[in-house]
Amino acid sequence: MTEMVEELLKPQEEEWLCNSNEALTIWFFEPSTDPDQEFDSAQVYPMFTYSIFGDKEQIYGYKNLEITLKFSSGSFATYFDVRYSDKIPDVSSTSIADNVIDKVKTLIPNDYITNFDTFLQTVNENAYSFKPMGEKITEYRLEEGKDIIYEIYRATFNTPRFKEYHKRFQILVLFYIEAGTYIEEDEKWETMLLFERKRIGDKYIYSLVGFCTMYNYYFYNREECVNNNIDRTNNKVPVSERVNEGKVIPEDIRLRISQFLIFPHVQGKGHGSKLYQTIYKYVLSNSRIKELAVEIPNDSFEVIRDKNDLLYLREQKAFEGLAAPVDKKTIDSLRRKYKLNKRQLLRCLEIELLRKLNKSDAAAYKAYRLQVKERLYNWNKEILKDIDRDERIEKLEETFKSLVEEYQDILLKYN
Structure with a gap:
């Protein structure tokens, strides 16, 4: 009933x-x-x-x-x-x-x-x-001759007026970033604010059209961790606590992108690339920042990141003369110079090696395949170690082929 x-x-x-x-x-x-x-x-x-x-x-x-x-x-x-x-x-x-x-x-x-x-x-x-707050980092135009300029400012929660301003626009994180949440008012947060500036009569007005929040983590290199018995995963503990524990406090920083948003009504115009390029240039120019990382990149951000990292590294001739297998010393040197985390540096390296690869050269293709598979295995070791050998080989081959297809799609756009 x-x-x-x-x-x-x-x-x-x-x-x-x-x-x-x-x-x-x-x-x-x-x-x-x-x-x-x-x-x-x-x-x-x-x-x-x-x-x-x-x-x-x-x-x-x-x-x-x-x-x-x-x-x-x-x-x-x-x-x-x-x-x-x-x-x-x-x-x-x-x-x-x-x-x-x-x-x-x-x-x-x-x-x-x-x-x-x-x-x-x-x-x-x-x-x-209304005027933007914080330190002006750069400006750009999308169309020459138009009286519209885009300006990017850097702010923290100590920047005058920013704390209250952030409370006003943060709701957009919930609407447009999957699993997005409000961030705490921590002094280690930095935000890049993207404003549109346009002239009306003899005055200018500013409109916020995007932003990126970034968190400063301590950066420990492997040698410091071994010498000072430091857990590298616990790099968010406040300075005072680390001093009390008798551990060395590093000057170096890992800057991690957390929230990256271009507002929906201005998307598709190149603002995402401009904002990311500004962040990356800021990282490269700051001697304290040793690495740029990303919290959990979604597909649309991965496209922006891959495109801009690839084009910059290609412009710098970062991978010139390299062929698989590329040794660890070279990879570590590239990571230090270009301040990308290991996964992103290797991803860009693998894409560029594939671009230059002579696929009719069996030995060269095998060397490339083995290098990529070794990286895939090391990245997924905890999962793969419990699988029997034949199935492990099969899964690695499937993943390798899928990754090569993804890389080829990227190269079709940015070759």
Whole structure:
């Protein structure tokens, strides 16, 4: 009887469900450069909302639900609104509508705006007074002759105005970075901020269009670890604790990219490459930074990273004259010089060796295959050691062929 009742109720329950990715819209507003209109706006939808509304990304209890977040593109003043045509009556504990307002407002600053006219007034006022914070690193143009310049600034949580500003734009991490979470206000965080600067009349306005958060870890080389009995994996412990433990505190740093985002309405224009190039140049110019790493790169970031690392290393002739097998001493020297972590350096090396490889030379191809397979085995040793020899050989061969196909696809784009 209970099962029958549940089946009868199921269609009624579903009419009160909606997809949270579709119900929520995000807008970016700024004064227009067109004299015939007051504001320019861009509308986008989130890719992810599970961290707010649950793994199924569903909201229960409303019909025609519309959740709206609007941001002033520069200052990130926030407008928040929730509307619906009907809400399920709270007749029992099993049919209570999700509290959408509470779920969202805990993630945005307390001074969010609920009146749209007030928001537009704030957009207009803030646009001409807002200025980027932090140290300006570089600037670039996408099109010569256009009066639009992009500027990149470096900030930390000690930078004036940045702490509050970060609270305003960090919600985009939840919407566009898979498994993204808010970061703690730790002094070891650095953020690169990408701003668009455009002229309206005789004034300039700034709009945030992307950012990258990076964390400074201690960098221990292998010799220091052995001599001082240091666990290299425990490189986030505060300096004071390491001193108390009687261990050597290194001056050197491993900079790790954590969150990298170009806002959806400006993607596909080359901003990702420009931001990554700026970060890499910053790493190369800083004598304390010994290595650039990435937390958990997604596919789209891997494309940016591979492209720019390959083109830079090729420009520097980093792999000129090399052929498989490349010895460990050479690899270590390249890692130190170009400050890439081992996995990324070897990946770029393998792609370039494949580009120059004469596939009709059986001995050269075998040497290349063995070098790549050795790296694959060492990377997956814990998994492969429990597999019998024949299956291990088969899996390595499958992985090698798949990797070569991936490398060939990359070379088709950047040969």
